[in-house]
Amino acid sequence: MDDQQEGVATEEQVFEALKECYDPEIPVNLVDLGLIYDVKIIDDWVGVKMTLTTPGCGMSGMISQNVRNRVLKVPGVKEADVRIVWDPAWSPARMSPAAKKKLGMNG
Numbered sequence: 001m002d003d004q005q006e007g008v009a010t011e012e013q014v015f016e017a018l019k020e021c022y023d024p025e026i027p028v029n030l031v032d033l034g035l036i037y038d039v040k041i042i043d044d045w046v047g048v049k050m051t052l053t054t055p056g057c058g059m060s061g062m063i064s065q066n067v068r069n070r071v072l073k074v075p076g077v078k079e080a081d082v083r084i085v086w087d088p089a090w091s092p093a094r095m096s097p098a099a100k101k102k103l104g105m106n107g
Contacts, residue, residue: 009076014039014046017070023052024059028102030067034094037085044078046071051090060084 018036019029030036030050038049048067052060064082071080092105100106 007076008043009041009046009074011039011041013074014041014048014071014077017074018048018067021063021067021070023057023063026053026103028095028099030063032096032099034096034099035090037088044076046074046077046080048080048082049085050082051085051088053090055086 015031015036018039019031021030022028023030023033023035026033033053035052036048036050038047040047040049048071050064050067052063057063064084068080068082071077071082092100095103095105
């Protein structure tokens with residue numbers, strides 16, 4: 001990975017980075033929880049559209065700042081913006097099978 005030229009980040013790199021971000025109350029990363037709705041990459045700028053499990057989440061500022069900080073560590077990223085949206089609303093159906101299994105939701 002050290003050999004990668006300082007170029008444009010890939011969506012795959014950004015999603016791998018986002019797998020290191022967690023909701024502090026749930027032991028599953030934001031990607032597997034289904035909270036990341038979209039990633040846009042324009043040159044050295046990355047925009048992340050995401051949601052939270054509930055609109056009243058008191059940790060929204062901390063979570064979005066963690067996401068931004070982690071995306072900024074991806075090679076080739078100089079600017080990052082995180083937008084929290086509520087439409088469409090999140091539901092457990094958006095979770096990956098691995099996340100459901102980890103949380104004991106066999107359904």
